[in-house]
Amino acid sequence: MDGETKTGSFPSWFQTLVIGRRPKWTLVRIAIVVLTTFVLLEFVLIPIRVTGVSMAPTYENGGINFINRLSYLHSKPQRGDVVGVRLQAGEHLMYMKRIVGLPGETIAFHDGVLFIDEQPMPEPYVKYTSRTWQMAPIHLGPNFYYVVGDNRSMNFEDHYQGKADLVTGIVGKVILKGKS
Amino acid sequence: MKLVTRLVLLVVLVAIGYWLWTVFFPNPQKAIRNRLVKAARLASFSAGQGNISRVAAIESLGNYFTEEIEIKVDVPNYESHTFNRRDELMQAAMAAHGAVSSLKVDFPDIKVDIDPGQQSATAEVTLRADINGEKDAVIQELRIYLKKADGNWLIYRLDTLRTLH
Numbered sequence A: 001m002d003g004e005t006k007t008g009s010f011p012s013w014f015q016t017l018v019i020g021r022r023p024k025w026t027l028v029r030i031a032i033v034v035l036t037t038f039v040l041l042e043f044v045l046i047p048i049r050v051t052g053v054s055m056a057p058t059y060e061n062g063g064i065n066f067i068n069r070l071s072y073l074h075s076k077p078q079r080g081d082v083v084g085v086r087l088q089a090g091e092h093l094m095y096m097k098r099i100v101g102l103p104g105e106t107i108a109f110h111d112g113v114l115f116i117d118e119q120p121m122p123e124p125y126v127k128y129t130s131r132t133w134q135m136a137p138i139h140l141g142p143n144f145y146y147v148v149g150d151n152r153s154m155n156f157e158d159h160y161q162g163k164a165d166l167v168t169g170i171v172g173k174v175i176l177k178g179k180s
Numbered sequence B: 001m002k003l004v005t006r007l008v009l010l011v012v013l014v015a016i017g018y019w020l021w022t023v024f025f026p027n028p029q030k031a032i033r034n035r036l037v038k039a040a041r042l043a044s045f046s047a048g049q050g051n052i053s054r055v056a057a058i059e060s061l062g063n064y065f066t067e068e069i070e071i072k073v074d075v076p077n078y079e080s081h082t083f084n085r086r087d088e089l090m091q092a093a094m095a096a097h098g099a100v101s102s103l104k105v106d107f108p109d110i111k112v113d114i115d116p117g118q119q120s121a122t123a124e125v126t127l128r129a130d131i132n133g134e135k136d137a138v139i140q141e142l143r144i145y146l147k148k149a150d151g152n153w154l155i156y157r158l159d160t161l162r163t164l165h
Helices: A012-019 A023-044 B002-024 B028-043 B051-062 B086-099
Strands: A045-049 A064-068 A082-087 A090-101 A106-110 A113-116 A135-139 A144-148 A162-165 A170-174 B065-073 B081-085 B103-114 B120-131 B138-149 B152-161
Touching: A023 A045, A045 A090, A045 A170, A082 A144, A090 A113, A090 A170, A090 B103, A090 B120, B028 B051, B028 B103, B028 B120, B028 B152, B051 B086, B065 B086, B081 B086
Parallel strands: B065 B152
Antiparallel strands: A045 A064, A064 A170, A082 A090, A082 A170, A090 A144, A106 A113, A106 A135, A144 A162, B065 B081, B103 B120, B120 B138, B138 B152
8 A cells, every 4th residue: 555544634735725825824814804994895895685666677675785984975866877775774774765966955746747846757667667756846955865766657755765874874885786 | 810810701701690680680762672672573474384373372462462552554455454452463463474484674773762751752763674585565654652661561552663764
């Protein structure tokens, strides 16, 4: 018998595959990956799972996405941005809506059409429409944005929407684009 | 070496002791959180659950409220209700069991503020209710007011809040 057998220990190629040629550096690399992931997921990106149909068909029920907390650090939200809106008690659940109205503007819905400052606003992302949506004009104060979902085929009363504050409400921008 | 082993054992024992202390004597925040989680569990029911266990759960749920209550439920798409007595709330809970086949209630977020006197508290919670297993759950923010009575935190007022104005 020429072959050397080592009972109870792994073959060297397996050890190299799992922990590398220099285990100390492998440990350092693992620590860096873990730390980076922690910082990213704790302070920058919030992973979310879409539930419900209010953003259909752009974002379907069950889809996975991320919210970038830093997206509005140096710039203001723009019309058309899809954002996460936090609830007061915490961030385990949040609303995912599209910004349609900016601070200082007046928002209204007439026969399903969005009006900004009394002018109709084209919304190419809205695929499911309804002519039943009616809403009297609402004026947005400073720092307030009007957010609403893309699925306008829902009953107006069933569709949760309204004013969100940039400071305490809007968490960040959704980074993965949905179906256009 | 023996000393190191003894020290490690001591640290482990102290950690277990501290953990047991927090389990049996939780701080008010934790006690309120635990109580709200239990209340949510009691409010939930499945389609296959028997009538006796449903009634028992509703009766247990009653122990989480004071006799006189002030509960205003104003959820979009649902009729608004005001309850002033615990009995009325229990009757409504009983009626809900007849109206829907299953209900799963949970509070994914609970934020508790204890008043300086440690005898009353306010909890802001996010409620998620899955009704009849539908994919669109009801999400509602609540502000719950509690006070301490006979060592237990009891709910005496509950308001529904609107996140988007």
